[in-house]
Amino acid sequence: xxxxxxxxxxxxxxxxxxxxxxHFKTSFCNFNYKSKTENxxxxxxxxxxxxxxxxxxxxxxxxxxxxxKTKIDNAMKLTxxxxxxxxIKGVKxxxxxxxDKAGEKNLKLKSSLKQDHVNADLEVDFASKFxxxxxxxxxxxxxxxxxxxxxxxxNGFEIKKYVYSLGYIGKGFQLHGxxxxxxxxxxxxxQSHTDVDCGFNIGYDGVAKTTSFGAAVxxxxxxxxxxxxxxxxxxxxxxAYGIKVVPGAxxxxxxxxxxxxxxxxAEYGMCLEIEN
Numbered sequence: 311x312x313x314x315x316x317x318x319x320x321x322x323x324x325x326x327x328x329x330x331x332x333h334f335k336t337s338f339c340n341f342n343y344k345s346k347t348e349n350x351x352x353x354x355x356x357x358x359x360x361x362x363x364x365x366x367x368x369x370x371x372x373x374x375x376x377x378x379k380t381k382i383d384n385a386m387k388l389t390x391x392x393x394x395x396x397x398i399k400g401v402k403x404x405x406x407x408x409x410d411k412a413g414e415k416n417l418k419l420k421s422s423l424k425q426d427h428v429n430a431d432l433e434v435d436f437a438s439k440f441x442x443x444x445x446x447x448x449x450x451x452x453x454x455x456x457x458x459x460x461x462x463x464x465n466g467f468e469i470k471k472y473v474y475s476l477g478y479i480g481k482g483f484q485l486h487g488x489x490x491x492x493x494x495x496x497x498x499x500x501q502s503h504t505d506v507d508c509g510f511n512i513g514y515d516g517v518a519k520t521t522s523f524g525a526a527v528x529x530x531x532x533x534x535x536x537x538x539x540x541x542x543x544x545x546x547x548x549x550a551y552g553i554k555v556v557p558g559a560x561x562x563x564x565x566x567x568x569x570x571x572x573x574x575x576a577e578y579g580m581c582l583e584i585e586n
Contacts, residue, residue, distance in 0.1 A: 316424070316427065316428065316429040316448050316449075316450050316455060317429065317448065318422065318424075318429050318431055318446070318448065319429070319431070319446035319447065319448050319457045319458075319459050319473075319475070320446070322448065322455075322457060322475055322477060322486050322488075323477070323484070323486040323488075323498035323500075325484050325500040325502075325509070326484065326486070326498035326499060326500040326509040326510070326511060327498065329500065329507055329508075329509035329526045329527075329528055329538070329540075330509055330511060330524060330526045330540055333536075333538055333550045333552055333562050333564065333581070334538070334540070334548050334550050334564050334566070334579075335358075335550075335562065335564050335579035335580070335581045336360070336564070336566050336577040336578070336579045337358050337359035337360030337579050338359040338578065338579060338580065339357075339359040339579075339580055339581075340357065340358050340359060340579065340580065340581035340582070341355070341356070341357040341581070341582050341583075342354075342355075342356050342357075342581065342582070342583040342584070343355040343356075343583075343584045343585075344583075344584070344585040344586075345584075345585070345586050346586075350370070350371055351368065351369065351370045352368070352369040352370075352379075353366075353367075353368055353369075354366065354367050354368075354369075359579075362384065363383070363384055364383065364384040365381060365382070365383040365384070366381070366382060366383075367379055367380060367381035367382075368380055375394060375395050375396045375397055376392070376393070376394055376395075377392075377393045377395075378390065378391070378392050378393075379391040379393070385410065385411065386410065386411035387408060387409070387410040387411070388408065388409050388410075389406065389407070389408040390406070390407050390408075391404055391405070391406045392404065392405045392406075400423055400424045400425050401421070401422070401423055402421070402422045402424075403419075403420065403421050403422075404418075404419070404420040404421075405417075405418075405419060405420075406418040406419075406420065416435070416436065416437055417436040418433060418434065418435050418436065419433070419434045419436075420432070420433045420434075427449060427450060427451050428447065428448070428449050429447065429448045430445075430446065430447035430448070431445070431446055431447075432444070432445045433445075438465075440463065440464045440465035441464050442461070442462070442463055442464070442470075443461070443462045443464060444459065444460070444461045444462075445459070445460050445462075446458065446459035446460070448475075450477075453478055453479050453480050454477075454478050455475075455476070455477045455478070455479070456474075456475065456476050456477075457474070457475040457477075458472070458473065458474050458475070459471075459472065459473040459475075460472050460473075471490065471491060472490070472491060472492075473488055473489065473490045473491075474488070474489045475487065475488050475489075482501060482502040482503060483500070483501050483502075484498075484499070484500040484501075485497075485498070485499050485500075486498045486499075491516075493516030493517065494513070494514065494515055494516050494517075495512075495513065495514040495516075496511070496512070496513045496514075497510075497511070497512040497513070498510070498511055499511075505529060505530045505531065506527065506528070506529055506530075507527065507528040507530075508525070508526070508527050508528075509524075509525070509526040509527075510523075510524070510525050510526075511523070511524040511525075521543070522542065522543055523542065523543040524540060524541065524542040524543070525540065525541055526538065526539065526540035526541075527539055527540075534553060534554040535551075535552065535553045535554070536551070536552050537549075537550070537551050537552075538550040538551075538552075541569075544568070544570070545568060545569040545570040546566065546567070546568050546569070547566070547567055547568075547569050548564065548565065548566040548567075549564060549565050549566075550562055550563070550564035550565075551563055551564070558584060558585050558586045559582065559583070559584050559585075560582070560583040560584075561580070561581070561582055561583075562580065562581045562582075562583070563578070563579070563580050564578070564579045564580075564581075565577065565578050565579075566578075566579075
């Protein structure tokens with residue numbers, strides 16, 4: 311049988327997640343710029359009108375298999391990510407260092423392994439003298455997959471969080487289920503057909519004993535435009551319309567309103583994304 315490309319545990323259900331979150335902006339003005347220079351340097355600038363947030367990063371490759379990404383945001387937090395990959399096939403290592411304007415430093419070490427039927431990663435966060443460790447793996451074949459994630463506080467080696475997942479990916483169809491701490495349940499469904507994509511999200515909170523539900527759809531009349539809508543169990547409705555104004559530039563306008571509280575004003579947003 312043909313080998314399947316497995317996602318990392320954090321990317322399981324990403325197609326369903328994206329249809330719920332991507333392009334829905336409720337701050338007035340947003341800007342996203344991506345560019346790659348001739349000498350293989352990536353530049354990314356992102357701004358948001360909500361709380362006037364902004365961030366920019368530059369990625370360059372000083373040698374084969376090595377990349378360096380440097381990011382700074384409006385809070386003057388500087389982050390550097392050094393990635394070493396493909397020295398051993400399917401193995402990648404990251405060293406992430408950050409420092410904020412108060413002088414507080416942080417270090418993270420990440421390692422990942424990606425082969426035909428397994429995707430595993432390990433992250434150690436040295437935010438304190440007792441590192442936080444998160445390990446996860448995904449195994450699968452013929453569209454079926456299973457995975458688990460474990461978060462451990464090395465101060466007493468206390469398990470903070472554990473998640474199990476089962477899933478299936480077929481042609482135009484994805485289904486993923488998650489069980490967290492033997493208590494909370496989440497199911498993500500994504501289906502694609504010609505020019506329409508649909509997503510569903512069902513959840514159960516084992517502490518509050520409540521359920522959640524959401525549905526989202528994206529209609530693509532042509533390659534240069536799309537219309538998205540989503541609604542949840544609380545009656546919050548969001549709409550987004552995107553159009554490529556010129557090649558490489560996407561303009562999106564969106565709105566969100568609570569259909570159960572007519573006295574509450576709707577929120578609107580706009581985003582310009584440029585990529586070249």
